[in-house]
Amino acid sequence: xxxxxxxxxxxxxxxxxxxxxxxxxxxxxxxxxxxxxxxxxxxxxxxxxxxxxxxxxxxxxxxxxxxxxxxxxxxxxxxxxxxxxxxxxxxxxxxxxxxxxxxxxxxxxxxxxxxxxxxxxxxxxxxxxxxxxxxxxxxxxxxxxxxxxxxxxxxxx
Amino acid sequence: xxxxxxxxxxxxxxxxxxxxxxxxxxxxxxxxxxxxxxxxxxxxxxxxxxxxxxxxxxxxxxxxxxxxxxxxxxxxxxxxxxxxxxxxxxxxxxxxxxxxxxxxxxxxxxxxxxxxxxxxxxxxxxxxxxxxxxx
Numbered sequence: 015x016x017x018x019x020x021x022x023x024x025x026x027x028x029x030x031x032x033x034x035x036x037x038x039x040x041x042x043x044x045x046x047x048x049x050x051x052x053x054x055x056x057x058x059x060x061x062x063x064x065x066x067x068x069x070x071x072x073x074x075x076x077x078x079x080x081x082x083x084x085x086x087x088x089x090x091x092x093x094x095x096x097x098x099x100x101x102x103x104x105x106x107x108x109x110x111x112x113x114x115x116x117x118x119x120x121x122x123x124x125x126x127x128x129x130x131x132x133x134x135x136x137x138x139x140x141x142x143x144x145x146x147x148x149x150x151x152x153x154x155x156x157x158x159x160x161x162x163x164x165x166x167x168x169x170x171x
Numbered sequence: 172x173x174x175x176x177x178x179x180x181x182x183x184x185x186x187x188x189x190x191x192x193x194x195x196x197x198x199x200x201x202x203x204x205x206x207x208x209x210x211x212x213x214x215x216x217x218x219x220x221x222x223x224x225x226x227x228x229x230x231x232x233x234x235x236x237x238x239x240x241x242x243x244x245x246x247x248x249x250x251x252x253x254x255x256x257x258x259x260x261x262x263x264x265x266x267x268x269x270x271x272x273x274x275x276x277x278x279x280x281x282x283x284x285x286x287x288x289x290x291x292x293x294x295x296x297x298x299x300x301x302x303x304x305x306x
Contacts, residue, residue, distance in 0.1 A: 084284065151253065
């Protein structure tokens, strides 16, 4: 382990402290209990601000094949979750980190992955062995590296 | 955070048999027994075999239950697809296990498809819970 990795690990495991400092990059956390429960069952409930409304609409239409997983839900729950995700989507929020992500998505596109956004890729040029850490498993496992991920805090330094 | 920590410690220190009994869990088991044709009791041993067998019938990332729940049901697990931690599944360390019928059914459906490539039978479900109750 290099000093840099150690430092990085130490920095990343600090709980968030000063809200003012991180203001610009704070991503509004999921507050809806239904979304937290149903979309937080297999992975963290991702903040809707990372994708535009049309992406969430497409995702809610295709839950039976959700990244190879059957994540289907009863129609009333689908409707309620869809409403929350689209009302808080990146193109609606459009400030802070959301705005940076939206900049890379062109009008007609409805990307399904946060982890393929150029802004994500630019900030995550990490050594291969960091991704290979057994605690990480996949890029979408935000809380493995960002202890404040659930609360919308990603700027840990 | 303090409360869950204390609770966790208490549960680890005192695998009190009193924790293991729960009428909701008994009702879930009874329902599976009713749905099991020719029912002749559930078997912890068959449950353990279900848990440990490398079925390789579903998703290649999850050949067995142990892929996410680990070899030791008393240890925390980790979702092999998303990396998310999973609480231990043994009733002795996690008294909440198998007490919400809807949750149990939903998860059996999902997990059995992932691992076996099909739904589990009522007998398999009863066996699995019986095994975990002894763990």
